[in-house]
Amino acid sequence: MSVVTTDDWLADTRTSYDTVAVSYTNQLRDAIAGDPYLRAALAVFADRVRAAGGGPVADVGCGPGHVTAHLHGLGVDAFGIDLSPGMIDVARRDYPGLRFEVGSMTDLHLRDASVAGVLAWWSLIHIPDDEVPTVFAHFHRVLRPGGPLQLGFHVGNTSRLKTEGYGGHPMTVYVHRRQPDKVASWLRDAGFEIEAQWLCDPDERVPQAVLVAHRPS
Known part of the structure; x- marks a missing residue:
């Protein structure tokens, strides 16, 4: 496989999600309503935001906005950012x-210490390993001291190129599965303190992890 440059994978990821925006939305519309553990994770995040003093919260990689809307329903002042203009059109x-x-977590255009929380659910999965420190540095920069960060991601040790998805539409997007301890180590290197991590669907072929951290006060 040829080397993929940053511009290549970002452009391919953007185009892929523009292509599947509508079908993705139709398939995942009820994902949170059907999963009590994901709802519990979001409730914990909302509580942590309130405990840190409240304020605006960035849902980074928000897709069609269903998680942003769920947070808003929990009383969180959430807004969404996504690489894909197609996804943002659906969310709006x-x-x-x-x-x-529209925005990228690799170049997050938010002011320093401007948000009370950051959520990145199953969007970090498309970021190559060598770009993760840049992403976490942005998350740390934009968070207020004490503000929580919650990540959701696929668990594993492999990366693959996804060429089709969400109704059979063509995609060119890399999916990276990682171990929670590895992600936690990256977060510590970026200056975060880890609060909790838990595993969902451990008996499934691809388990899911949720990891909670915060920027120290």
């Missing part, structure tokens, strides 16, 4: 009262 259509904008 479905949740017109919420704020959504």
Whole structure:
């Protein structure tokens, strides 16, 4: 396989999710409602935001906005950011009262210490290993001291190129599965303190992890 440059994988990821935006939304619309553990994770995050003093929360890699909307329903002042303009169009259509904008977690255009929390659910899975420190540095920079960070990701030790998905549409997107301890180590290197990590669906072919950290005060 040829070497993939940063511009290549970002452009391919953006195009892929533009292509599947509508079908992705239709398939995942009820994902949170059908999973009590994901709802519990979001409730914990909302509580942590309130405990840290409240304020705006960035849902980074928000996709079609369903998680952003769920957080808003929990009383969190959440807004969404996504690499894909197609996904942002869907989010704005479905949740017109919420704020959504196009952006990349590799170059996060938010002011220093401007958000009370950062959520990145199953969006870090498309970031290559050598770009993760840059992403976590941005998360640390934009968080207020004491603010929580919650990550969701696939667990494993492999990376693969996904060429089709969500109704059979063509995609060119890398999916990286990682061990929670590895992600936690990266977070510590970026200046975060780890609060909790838990494993969902451990008996499934691809388990899921949720990891909670915060920027120290």
